[in-house]
Amino acid sequence: MSDTNQRIADIVGGNDVVLFMKGTPLFPQCGFSSRAVAILDHCGVAYDSVDVLQDMEIRQGIKSYSDWPTIPQLYVKGEFVGGSDIMMEMFEAGELQQMMDDKQVAKAS
Template identity: 90%
Template sequence: MSETNDRISKVVGENDVVLFMKGTPLFPQCGFSSRAIAILDHCGVGYESVDVLQDMEIRQGIKSYSDWPTIPQLYVKGEFVGGSDIMMEMFEAGELQTLMDEKGVAKAS
């Protein structure tokens, strides 16, 4: 698992915002991933996505990496934020946009 953790750490460390999801932003493969993409798009930030359906090691490894059992998973500036329910709660409360602003996350280009 350490090689998988290294791969995950690299992606998380090299991108301000990373969403581990099922599918892609243009073709999400579950409702939760679709909702997470919609939230990020509404926030107007640039982000990297990782399709866990394309790599079973990442799909399992991300769950132990974050100690969080479900996908999607959002990371901002290297910190685990949560899944789609937490994203939705934070978005509705204005906390997600505040977090992005405070962390200096670049707007989508």
């Protein structure tokens, strides 16, 4: 496993919910990342984020790690969920909140 893949695996495995995004939750740098943050905030869960714009190795590596070509990317309890479109569909259907509840994800404080 490459060094970058190991770093990504450590991040994904070390956080219940992690969003690989462009920018930060306070200052998202693209509309898709902004939408992903808004969805997670609405779900009321604690999550970590990784700003891929600050690390080109992670920015490229996350795409091969998940076999998903776009950012943002959401992981819940080590499982790849999808990008902002999938998050939106799941959120609107109530499936994202159900997943968070089923996996007993910590609430945001």
